[in-house]
């Protein structure tokens with residue numbers, strides 16, 4: 316379904332690619348976790364799949380195919396209809412999805428109505444329903460709030476609700492739960508897994524939480540300095556990592572009741 | 578109280594209310610009393626939206642409580658204004674949850690990192706770049722990032738800029754609001770080791786809001802558990818995993834993902850809906866989701882009670 320072939324990506328006029336030699340093949344209904352160093356290019360890779368690299372970012376080598384089509388060859392209009400409905404993204408920083416100076420409700424209604432013919436009232440109700448499915452109590456009040464009136468985790472769940480509105484075929488989730496408490500995190504992880512069970516959604520989840528990565532994934536990629544340093548099944552990565560970096564990461568995971576700093 | 582630690586800042590019966598839609602009132606903090614001691618870390622955990630950031634914003638004087646007082650070395654800082662407030666600010670710094678919202682996109686990293694130092698005339702303009710490079714390297718970023726802009730960096734890199742900026746003034750108290758959540762665990766460990774080392778050397782107190790239960794218990798002397806604006810439990814960091822008593826704390830500990838869990842079992846969590854802070858129930862705030870809820874829980878709010886040294890719980894099971 317998704318085939319990333321040996322891509323390289325640069326920002327601005329940089330001569331050295333930020334990301335190089337990344338490949339990934341995914342089937343419908345598969346879940347892949349990407350973990351790794353901060354700044355290694357995880358966000359860059361999944362933004363490239365969505366075709367929205369910021370700051371003059373460009374794919375300079377390789378190809379990304381989605382259901383057989385080369386995404387690099389798509390027209391703007393084709394992109395617009397794909398984005399949000401077939402492929403959607405939960406951004407690491409909810410600010411990238413939500414305009415900070417407009418209330419949530421009108422933004423959500425507008426988002427729904429660019430992808431579906433539906434009345435304003437219908438879109439409003441759909442928005443409220445999605446927010447409540449993300450465990451936001453009192454969805455109507457959230458719709459009437461400005462982003463600054465919500466906590467960090469509440470804003471993040473607004474972004475998750477938006478991304479899941481149209482049951483995309485491919486969900487790109489960039490740190491979807493790192494702003495959430497553990498019980499809400501567990502719930503959202505379950506919701507994402509349910510998307511797969513019910514709609515056979517494929518998911519790429521980028522996360523620093525190796526427990527979440529391992530729990531969700533069929534396959535794990537480990538990135539460092541713009542390259543994939545380890546890839547394989549969950550069992551392989553956890554039990555037989557091939558790179559020293561993966562081993563170092565696994566050793567650094569904080570453990571309940573484990574070593575203490577103070 | 579228990580052992581005599583050096584108390585620096587004490588929040589006393591702090592309540593914060595916000596106006597909400599349709600003329601309603603949202604209670605973000607309800608009668609919160611917490612202490613910051615010299616050289617010690619207070620971890621704060623709790624459900625998203627329960628009021629952790631709101632509380633800390635009051636501690637760093639960005640907002641004023643609706644009721645209650647915040648005593649810094651005995652003086653109520655909620656009353657400070659003008660120059661006195663400005664001078665006070667250098668003693669308490671905050672690393673914000675959302676770094677991209679906290680930085681002006683037009684400022685270079687060195688300007689962001691050195692802004693507090695220049696404001697308080699601790700360095701000269703000419704020393705800016707060199708100082709910024711040193712601070713960035715402390716948080717494992719290349720010194721060259723001093724000349725970058727925040728939007729040209731990854732999430733975790735921006736977050737470390739926020740930490741470097743807070744460390745710059747060498748304040749007495751640093752509040753870290755999800756300050757390490759965008760870092761990979763290996764860099765996170767390095768940053769935490771740095772924070773702990775500085776704490777030992779300079780006796781800094783930290784307020785550490787964090788959703789990673791395993792991390793927060795490993796670096797906190799004390800952990801406060803919040804729910805719907807209320808403190809439910811305060812306990813030593815080392816006791817969180819095995820010694821926590823409140824049903825909400827226990828639910829949180831049970832919902833932690835770890836590498837040695839059984840991946841074929843669905844993760845545990847609390848299934849029922851969270852109540853809204855707009856209409857918090859009478860009685861125990863956690864009653865609608867507690868599987869040990871009793872009759873009294875629906876009528877009377879359990880007070881926070883000390884049940885062992887340094888361990889307080891607000892739950893009728895332990896009255």
Ligand SMILES: Nc1ncnc2c1ncn2[C@@H]1O[C@H](COP(=O)(O)OP(=O)(O)OP(=O)(O)O)[C@@H](O)[C@H]1O
Pocket residue numbers: 326327333352353354355356357358359360369370371407728729730731732733734759760761
């Ligand atoms: N708009 C941009 N212009 C120039 N460089 C950029 C831009 N965005 C990111 N970079 C750089 O590209 C590299 C990869 O960034 P990316 O955001 O993909 O990392 P990441 O793996 O998602 O990291 P994190 O875990 O910290 O979010 C980083 O070194 C970053 O500084």
Ligand SMILES: Nc1ncnc2c1ncn2[C@@H]1O[C@H](COP(=O)(O)OP(=O)(O)OP(=O)(O)O)[C@@H](O)[C@H]1O
Pocket residue numbers: 463464465466467468469494495496595596603605623624625626627628629630631632674854
């Ligand atoms: N300026 C504001 N105006 C109105 N309501 C607000 C404002 N700031 C916060 N709130 C509300 O107060 C409550 C507590 O928010 P706060 O940001 O303190 O939560 P939090 O515990 O930090 O959550 P998170 O873990 O998601 O960051 C939320 O219900 C939020 O909507």
Ligand code: SF4
Pocket residue numbers: 823824825861862863864867868869870871874879891892893894
């Ligand atoms: S007071 Fe009652 S409802 Fe509240 S946590 Fe304790 S047992 Fe549960």
Ligand SMILES: [Mg+2]
Pocket residue numbers: 357358359407489731732733
């Ligand atoms: Mg990223």
Ligand SMILES: [Mg+2]
Pocket residue numbers: 466467468629630631674754
């Ligand atoms: Mg917060």
